[in-house]
Amino acid sequence: MAVSVRMDPLMEKELELAAKRRGVTKSQFIIDAVGRALGRKDPYVLMQQLVAEEERRAYGPDATAQEKQVAQSFEGHEQTYDTEASRTQIVDYLKRKHGVDDAR
Numbered sequence: 001m002a003v004s005v006r007m008d009p010l011m012e013k014e015l016e017l018a019a020k021r022r023g024v025t026k027s028q029f030i031i032d033a034v035g036r037a038l039g040r041k042d043p044y045v046l047m048q049q050l051v052a053e054e055e056r057r058a059y060g061p062d063a064t065a066q067e068k069q070v071a072q073s074f075e076g077h078e079q080t081y082d083t084e085a086s087r088t089q090i091v092d093y094l095k096r097k098h099g100v101d102d103a104r
Contacts, residue, residue, distance in 0.1 A: 005030070 007015070019029035036042060055071075057063060063071075095101070 015026055015029060019026045022029065024032070039045075057067065
């Protein structure tokens with residue numbers, strides 16, 4: 001369903017720049033914002049769901065002995081996340097998937 005929204009030029013420019021920074025269209029940016037405002041796409045809630053799912057998998061009745069041992073060995077240890085390395089892996093994967101080379 002199409003919806004039209006009127007906004008002042010300054011806000012529209014801010015919207016355009018914010019969408020460009022995220023690499024999405026203005027429409028998708030607005031859809032995401034409305035989804036978050038309605039509580040449908042709250043990143044914090046999604047993270048909590050993933051953590052709960054991982055705990056169930058690691059400690060639940062279906063977990064293997066090895067999964068339980070691994071989960072317990074990391075208890076209390078902060079896991080570092082190398083953002084740049086992950087970004088590079090994702091970009092490389094997408095380039096391969098879509099047949100894009102760096103020569104362009």
